[in-house]
Amino acid sequence: MLVLGIETSCDESAAAVVEDGRRVRSSVIFSQVPLHQPYGGVVPEIASRSHVEKIGGVIGEAMREAFEPGAGGGPVLPEWWRQIDAVAVTYGPGLASSLIVGLSAAKGLALRLGKPLVGINHIEAHLHSVFLAPSAPEPLETGPLLGLVVSGGHTCWIDSDRPGRYRIIGQTLDDAAGEAFDKAAKLLGLGYPGGPAIDRVARQAARRDAVAFPKGSPRPGNPALGDMRAELCVSFSGLKTALMYRLREHPPRDEAEVAEIAAAYQEAIVEALAERCARALRGSRYRALAVGGGVSLNRRLRERLHEVTADAGVTLLMAEPRFCGDNAAMIAGLAGMGVGVTGEEAMRLDVAPALEAGE
Structure with a gap:
């Protein structure tokens, strides 16, 4: 099965072709980082406008x-389009004004080609990224697994028996780790x-314990916990405030x-994430820890998760840096595994900025 995937949930305009859920035939990303750097963060209007121009x-x-x-430019030949079996697209979560660009493009393309939309x-999808290497x-032979998605917009722990079966068991109650x-x-x-800036500068430090920062444990009984396990939830707002006061x-000399x-500061975030992974794995049925999201590139986090999984006796699955x-x-890979919204329901989809795993 050959799937064309489209991703525009935040500030990356991306498209890829993936075969049978795992073999990446192509992956193209236009990064908007230079557009947002002058503002110190993603500006939704700039992001959506760039998606329209680039997708x-x-x-x-x-x-x-x-x-x-390696052929460079040139037209996309009709016979290539005919070989595509489905068009997959992110519909949430993310920035509404960014999501709508990708979803509209995917719907239009699926209708024009007469192909299914997913x-x-x-x-x-971030969890599936670990299976693209x-x-x-094989994804169907790996579960049950504990998933950690850690990025600029999301930090959550997920229970998964197999692709398509996901349940959030812990998450941040405020800022994501990347934020x-x-x-x-x-x-x-x-x-x-x-994230990359702190990772780079932190490697130059003589010590990691020069400042005692809080490790982000939410108060028991917090109504925001819902059905999640309190010991697997985290709050980073106090950490940010502690840094501001420090x-x-x-002021550093x-x-x-x-x-x-x-x-x-990095150590506080990394330990908060690693400790919760250790708690979830301890005495569990999990066979692996799968970690996806941009923050998983952090070198110190990778070191600690290797230690945590070695202690727990489970496999650590991490995506290739480019994924x-x-x-x-x-996106295309997960659709190729038979996961996602399909049929007429897919064509009726609207963007879902606050979508959670398992919904």
Whole structure:
């Protein structure tokens, strides 16, 4: 099965062609980071306008790369379109004004080609990204697994028996981990995007414990917990506030002190994530921990999750670096596994900015 995937949930215009859910024939991403850097974060209006301008060209490039690798420009041949079996697209969660661009493009393309449309949950697709590597195990042979999706917009722990079966068992109650990194980088004057900046600066620090930051445990009985496990939920708002007060009361004297503060802040986030993974794995039925999302590129987080899974005796599955952030290969791949909204319901889909895994 050959699926064309389209992704425009935030600030990446992406398209990909994936065969049988795992073999990536092409993956093209136009990053808007330079457009948003002057503002220190994603500006929805700029993001949606850029998607409108770029998505057509990105789709064309993905098709050319899939069927005639290295050929460069030129038209997308009719016989290539005929080989596509379905068009898959992210319909949520994300920025409404960004999602609508990709969803509209996918619906129009599916109608024009006479191909099925598949609506894909962006969070669930991040978990599938770990199976896009040639060396990765078969998805249907891996479960049950614990999933951690950690990105700029999402931080959640997911129980999954198999592709298409997802249940959130813990999540952030406020800022996502990536958002916490972005806000800290802005306070420290490190620029945008904040996650890579803090990761880079923290590696220069002489120590990781120069500042004692809180590790984000929400108060028991918080009504926002719902049916989730309290010990698997996290709050990063207090961490951000602690950094703000630390910088106000004790401004860093030099770059070395900035590095130590960044390292301590990063360690607080990483430990909050790692500790919850360890809790969920302890005495569980899980055979693997699958980790997706842009923050999973963080080197310190990868170190700690290797330690956690080794202690628990389970397999650690992490996406290739090119598939950690938002991409369309994970969208097409998950659709190729038979997951997603299909049929007439797919053509009636509207964007779902607040969609959660398992919905």
